[in-house]
Amino acid sequence: MKVVLINGSPHKSGNTYDMLHDLTEEFHRLGVETELFWIGTGCIHGCIACGRCDKTHRCIFDDDLVNRVIDAMEDADGLIVGSPVYYASPNGSIISAMDRIFYASKDELPNKPGAACVVARRAGTTAALDVLEKYFTITQMPVVSSVYWPMEHGRGPGETRQDEEGIYIMKRLAKNFTWVMKSLEYAKEHGIEPEPMETDRPWTHFIR
Numbered sequence: 001m002k003v004v005l006i007n008g009s010p011h012k013s014g015n016t017y018d019m020l021h022d023l024t025e026e027f028h029r030l031g032v033e034t035e036l037f038w039i040g041t042g043c044i045h046g047c048i049a050c051g052r053c054d055k056t057h058r059c060i061f062d063d064d065l066v067n068r069v070i071d072a073m074e075d076a077d078g079l080i081v082g083s084p085v086y087y088a089s090p091n092g093s094i095i096s097a098m099d100r101i102f103y104a105s106k107d108e109l110p111n112k113p114g115a116a117c118v119v120a121r122r123a124g125t126t127a128a129l130d131v132l133e134k135y136f137t138i139t140q141m142p143v144v145s146s147v148y149w150p151m152e153h154g155r156g157p158g159e160t161r162q163d164e165e166g167i168y169i170m171k172r173l174a175k176n177f178t179w180v181m182k183s184l185e186y187a188k189e190h191g192i193e194p195e196p197m198e199t200d201r202p203w204t205h206f207i208r
Helices: 015-029 066-073 092-104 125-137 164-189
Strands: 002-007 033-038 078-086 114-120 151-153
Touching: 002 015, 002 066, 015 033, 015 078, 015 114, 015 151, 015 164, 033 066, 066 092, 078 092, 078 125, 078 164, 092 125, 114 125, 114 164, 125 151, 151 164
Parallel strands: 002 033, 002 078, 078 114, 114 151
Antiparallel strands: none
């Protein structure tokens, strides 16, 4: 089994990375492979609604991590996204990336578990989690929980290492995530498949 993780912080080895490392450390102990992508410090294009990905299932912009994440999700069993909290919201770059990843990934993401986790000095964490988790819930991805909202607290580099409860929450999230992946794998092996999407799904607009 394999989990893809995205570090949505511009700091490659900051508190968001440490939080994700708490997850990967536990995943590796449980025998789960991980692949970590970093958002970086360069420009992340926002979605321009060109519609090209409807045919290619890839984003027209190919100079950042978006298509690499889409490719990795073809063989992955789950996705976890981590972000710092900016003004009670995820980092703007990770939002731009998520818009494009989820718009283009029509086949790679549904029915695979997802989870989000965030880092903040103090507040805004639950609002930021709500933004990230909406990507999963519109894509038929089971959202995996822990024993508390998945967050760690700290401002300066390394301060999250003092958040003992936050570290425990991440370890528990990895355990629960692994259990969900194993359960889905068992179901697939025994012919328990999700119901296919209806071809006549209704689409409505509020103006008519």
